[in-house]
Amino acid sequence: MRVGSTEKEIDGVLERLKELGFKGSLSRGVERTVVGVVGQTYPELADELAVLEGVADVVPVSRPYKLASREFKPEDTVIKVGDVAIGGGNTVIMAGQCSVDTEEQMMATARVVKEAGGHILRGGAFKPRTNP
Known part of the structure; x- marks a missing residue:
């Protein structure tokens, strides 16, 4: 979306996508808002979306994991787990057992x-054992 695009313009793009049978996935970043198109697209779709109010550019993303791509979300994802921030350049060490058998074992591991x-x-809270 164009920098400074209005909520009405963003809603208009999302509504148009819905009318066309697609799901719009909204990502609001610090500098820009991106509307991702989820679904099997067709070549003319970019032209149809480019003329909508507020649209700055239409960038096809044809690789897997579209919603995790830098084109869709240019800034780093940071996930908080308690006091620990994972992502955004932070190195986090996570370790432990594949299968927790006893409390004593888990406390020793901790x-x-x-x-x-x-x-x-x-x-791991549940790990089914395989049989030969």
Whole structure:
């Protein structure tokens, strides 16, 4: 969307996508708002969207994981887990057991992870065993 586009313009694009049978995925960044198109597109769609009010540019993203692409969301994603921020250039160490069997085992693992500089303790709550 154009920098400074209005809510009415953004809603207009989302509504038009819905009318055309697509789902619009909205991402508001610090500098710009991006409307992603979810669904199987066709070549003329870019031209149809480019003429809508508030649209600055239409950029096809044809690779997998479109919603996670830099074209859709240029800024880093940061996820908070308690006091720990994952992403945005932060290095986070997460360690633990694949399968938690006993509380004693988990507490011993927690001490080792903390002593080694780990930030997050992980543990699998359910791990089905395979049989030969």
